[in-house]
Amino acid sequence: MVTLTDASLVKHQPELKEALASRSEIAVNGVQHRNRAMDGDVVVIRLLPRDQWGHVSSNINATESNAAEVVSTAVGAVEQATEADRADSTPAAALWPSGFVVGVLSRNWRDYVCTYIPESxxxxxxxxxxxxxxxDRRIPRIRLHTTQAATLAKERFVVRIDSWDAGxxxxxxxFVHSLGPIGDLETETQTLLIEHNLPVRAFSDAQLRELSPYSVQRPWKVDPAEVARRRDLxxxxxxxNPASEDVLIFSIDPQGCQDxxxxxxxxxxxxxxxxxxxTHRRLQLGVHIxxxxxxxPPGGFVDAEARRRTTSVYLADRRYDMLPGLLSGDLCSLWSGVDRYAVSVLWELDMDSFDVLDVWYGRTVIRSAYKLTYEVAQQIYDTPATKNDTAAGTSHAEQxxxxxGGSEKLGELIPELKGLKxxxxxxKLESAIRLLVDVASTVRTRRVARGGLELDSIEIGVRFANPETRSGKLEDLVPKEVIFSYLIQPLEMHGTVxxxxxxxxxxxxxxCLETYPxxxxxxxxxxxxxxxxxxxxxxxxxxxxxxxIESNRSLGASLAKADDxxxxxxxxxLLQLTTRAMTNALYFSTGVDNLTREQFAHYGLxxxxxxxxxSPIRRYADVLVHRVLLTALGDCRSAISGRPDEVLGRSAKPPQLNPTVFGPEHLMPSEELSEICQHMNEQHWAAQQVQRASVELFQALFFKDRAENDPIRIADGIICQLRxxxxxxxLVSRYGVRGAVCVKDHKGQVAWVSDxxxxxxxxxxxGxxxxxxxxxxRGDCGQLxxxxxxTGAVQCYRVFDHVTVSIAVSDSIAHGLxxxxxxxSGPRSATDAVETTLAKTPSVPSEEEQKAIKANLIESVQTSDAQRRRKRALDEQAALDDEIDSLDQASLIGRLHDPTSLHHRFHKILRQCAPSNLTDESS
Structure with missing residues (x-):
């Protein structure tokens, strides 16, 4: 399937223009019609005559039936529906335009992770x-020359394409380089990064040297001269300073958050x-970044690397930062109890009318009082507000x-309140949290009333025994908050923040747009x-x-009523399907992308x-926005100059702290900004996809060593699409998995549900x-x-029916787990599904039981990986010993034949002392 990027050539052909009006894809069927084009290439297509157009099959193929996926529902973070998905909702009479590749305008070859499967x-x-x-299944097999075929058969390796001859x-x-043994966790992780065009490399010496003025100042402190230029909160x-404002500031983040x-x-x-x-109540709301x-500074080595990466990459068991750790995990991170520089937005709100009376933007100095997790903040909010109990002699604070949980428990939850006196x-903290929830709730209500869509979210996370370092035993692979019906109960704090x-x-x-349109x-x-x-x-x-679907507002109102x-x-x-229908959100430059002001809007929000x-620590787009905002305020300064030749030059002297002001002339031209936006869009999408792929890998590892009849493998699912x-x-909400299920497999076998x-x-x-x-x-999806x-009996499968499925693992040597x-079993009604689930599932396991179950379930993943590593190490050692023995034998034989060796000299003496030699000497 080829995506149409320029349809100007068909504007004078009404029949083609009509056919392409409702879709932007052209079908290219078969290797011959593909004409040596590969995924990502920009090609020229010639359309076939209409009588040669065909239908895109919506049947589940063998590859798809082996590829369940983790559900991701953030707007712009999910794959759009495939052509097979959309074909299923297309009337039978509709044809897909078909064509063949005439030529390749530009190649988009990249590095490919490959596997060698021996044939002859x-x-x-x-x-x-x-x-x-x-x-990548979309890429054809690649021919290469090697003398190490036996070694390649055990590894994943990177291949680069050189050419594709016409014949x-x-x-x-x-061959470029090896990634490691097939199945090794590190190998598979690096495979995902390379395949999503996110190769990771360490920060260079030049980049780290640029930060040397900060690293030598331990502990780092705010500069009094810089503080004097900022608003002190x-x-x-x-x-x-008696004039500083004494504002209670705190953060609410996921557990283990470092940046x-x-x-x-x-x-x-x-x-x-x-x-x-x-009188009207007046409130000050602050967001400090x-x-x-x-x-x-712009133009420096760190800036150039951040621009290349554009985003931090979060995998199931690790993260790769956009900025060096000195910045992302220390100087820029707004930890509690330390002074930090921030860029703040402060609103004055009329809490009776909720009008914004004033807004202030600028640089500030802050000291966050608390570093809260979502769960702790939620616990404080969920504690019912009480009044002083005079009869019991307890105050609201004591209650x-x-x-x-008392002082000791509170100190564990909030270390900053340990030993609270x-x-x-x-x-005061409780009051601030309640105010934030109230403000956010009002803001959300108004935005949703304008058409904001509240789409569903299933967040799949990999929980480790040590969340701070994301290490230790793998404790959970399911949605973060699961209730009895397997639906997520999102915390109020998530939505508030x-x-x-x-x-x-x-x-x-x-x-920004006001000053720099x-x-x-x-x-x-x-x-x-x-x-x-x-x-x-x-x-x-x-x-x-x-x-x-006329507008986002009407769609949101319709979805709100669509409740069973x-x-x-x-x-x-329905919310999952709505998300899959969405287009991707995009960064863009306001100067060159030829968009009207109405096209600037964000449909989903x-x-x-x-x-x-x-989020400037983990997104480069935010860094660009900060520079535009601060330039608009006349306050775009950096601690050191940003030009590489000025920072390092040819001198061995490290850069010095020398605050530099950057004016409007340092902002990117519109054309350059547009190019960077395109790069950021590509990297942002890739980072989201590799994160999902990493979770899928860990889920597969989790299920791989479980027995087929293990209850963990069995789950209730709801049919969300007929194919x-x-x-x-x-859709299996319990594990956040969405996948195809066949009732007729590729062998022709048909599934029949017995009594x-x-x-x-x-x-x-x-039969x-x-x-x-x-x-x-044909107003609905029909039934299967x-x-x-x-007997003539008929079993029907409809959308929203519940079925029981087992979760298996497909293990492909070339394509991974x-x-x-x-x-x-199935189909059945929702009531039957709940009863079946109740029969299988204990009501509410205790916290200790949950921990034990999770630990036992996950331990096998790491144990299996460790066993594979040990076996591989033993095999490699045995092979190495054999090789050493062979080398030793060869070396010994070589030394024996060396004319200068003792062995050779000894035999020479013996030959000289032989009787025949003695006779010759005497004569």
Whole structure:
């Protein structure tokens, strides 16, 4: 399938223009029509005559049935529906435009991770040529020459393509380097990074040397001269300045977070006196973001590397930072109890009308009071507000402390309150958290009323015994918060922090565009194409829901009403399908991308302007936005000069702290900014996909060594899509997995559910048939019918039916591990599904039981990996010993034949002393 990028050549052909109006893909069928083009190439296509166009099959193929995926639902973070997905919702009469590749305009060859699967040892020994299989199934096999075929068969390695001759079926390439043994965790992780074009390298000496002025100052302290240029939000007791503002600031982050980008504050101000004499409550809301640009000047070595990486990459068991650790985990991270530089946005809000009375942007000095986790902040918020109990003689503070578990427990949850002597500090923190939730709730309500979409989210995480270092035993591989019905209960704190970050991003976008309308980096989310909603509308119609897709506001209102009280999973499926219909959010330059102001909008968030400002430690886009904002404020300064020749030059002297002001002339030209935005879009997408792939890898490792009948492998799923006439797609919320399930496999076997609700696979010659049946108006997804030829009985599968599936692991030598869903029983109603789940699942295991279960379940993953490592080490040592023995023997033989050796000299003496030699000498 080829994506159409320029349809200008068909504008004078009405029949082609009509056919391409509703889709942007052209089908290219077969290797011959592909004409040596590869995935990512820009090609010229010639359309075939209409009578040679065909349909895109929506049946589940063998490859797809072995490839369940982790569900990801952030807007712009998911794969859009495939052509097979959309084909299923396309009327039968519709044809897909088909064509063939005429030529390749530009190649997009990259490094490919490959595996060699031996086929004919004799042929390899004669010619030295082998065919290697790329990890990416979209890439054809590559021919390369090697003398180490036996070694390659055990490893994954990187191959680079050199050419593709016109008469060859395969491209020619060469070996670059080995990644390690197949199946090794490190090997598979590096494979994912390379395949997503995210090769990781250590920070260079030049980049680290640029930070030497900071690293020699241990512990680092704020500069009094710099503090004098900033708004000081610390307490006078800390700053020594009576004029500092004493603002309570704290962070709320995931457990184990090392790079703290953002902190929050909220406090009451003096009320407003209105003209009629009434008073309105006035509140100051603050969002404080790490001042990365002060430490990373434009044009420096660190800046260039951050620009190349564009984002930190978070995998299941590790992360690769965009910035060196000295910045990301120390000087820029807004840890509690230390002074830090920040860029702040402070709003004055009328809490009666919720109007923004004033907004201030600028550089600040802060000292965060607390580093809270989402769970701890939620626990404080969930503690019911109480009044002083005079009868019991306890105050509200004492009751709050008791409900938090007492002083000792509180010190464990919030180390900054360890040994708490003043209960007023705890009450002050509780009050601030409640205020933040109230403000965020109001902001969210207003945004949703304008059309903001509240899409569903299943966040799959890998929890380790030591979350700070993401090491130790793997303790969990399921959604973070799971309740009895397998639905996630998101914490209020997640939404609170997210909403306040959205609020800050929106206001910063407004300020940047106001001053630099042609040089700002914003983020837009285009509306989805109407045909992408076809599947969603058909599925909703299957349950009697009508969705209005005219606008984001009408869509959000329709989704809010599409709720089945008997099966909450119905809403989950509809929200998942809505997310898959979305386009990707994109960074763009406001000066050159030829967009109208209306096209700047963010469809999903229902905001006319949006950008990324709140995470400069891990996103380069935020660094660019900080520079534009600070330049607009006339305060774009960095601690050192940013030009590489000025920073390092030819001198051996390290760079010195020399604050430098950067004016508008240092901002990127619109054209350059546009190129960087395109690079950031590509890297941002790749980072999201590799994160998901990493979680899938760990899930596969988790399930790999479990027995087939292990209850952990068995889960309830809900059908979210019917596919052709051989299967359907199931969403397993328990594990956040979405995958294809066949009722007719590639061998022709048909699944029949017997009276005991178990599946029996009937052979191809049994006469069992599978067909797709629609209503007369084809207004819904129809149903999949399996017919028993002997009894005439029919079993029907419909969207939103529940089935029981087992989670298996497909192990491909060339393509790695993957999850596979297999039908065990079904279909059944939601009520039956809940009853089945209740019968299998204990009500609520104790905390100790949960920990034991998780530890036992996961320990096998690391044990298995360790065993594989030990066996490989022993094999390698044995092979090495054999090789050493052979070398020793060869060396000994060589020394024996050396004329200068003792052995040779000794035999020479013997020959000289022989009788014949003595006679010759005497004569």
């Amino acid at each position: 040892d004799a042929l390899v020994e004669q010619t030295g040529w082998v065919l290697v299989t790329p990890w 060859s079926n395969y491209p020619h390439g060469h 610390r307490s006078p007791a800390v700053s020594g 703290v980008d953002d902190t929050l504050s909220v406090r009451w101000l003096d009320p407003i006196v209105m003209e009629d004499g009434s 790490a001042d990365v640009t002060f430490f990373v 709050l402390l008791a409900k938090m 003043k209960l007023a500090e705890l009450v 997210a909403e306040l970050m959205i609020f800050a991003n929106h206001w910063v976008a407004r300020r 042609d040089r700002s980096c914003l983020r837009r989310h285009p509306p989805p194409r109407p045909e992408f909603f076809d599947e969603l509308q058909r599925c909703a119609a299957s349950r009697g829901f009508q969705l209005d 009280p008997n099966d909450p999973e119905v809403k989950r499926v 229902a905001l006319n302007l949006y950008t990324h400002f709140t 052709g006439n051989n299967g359907f797609v199931v 005991n609700s178990r599946v029996t696979w009937m052979p191809p010659d049994s 069992f048939e599978v067909s797709r049946v629609y209503a007369a108006d 019918e399996v017919r028993n030829p002997s 993957g999850l596979r869903l297999q039908l065990l």
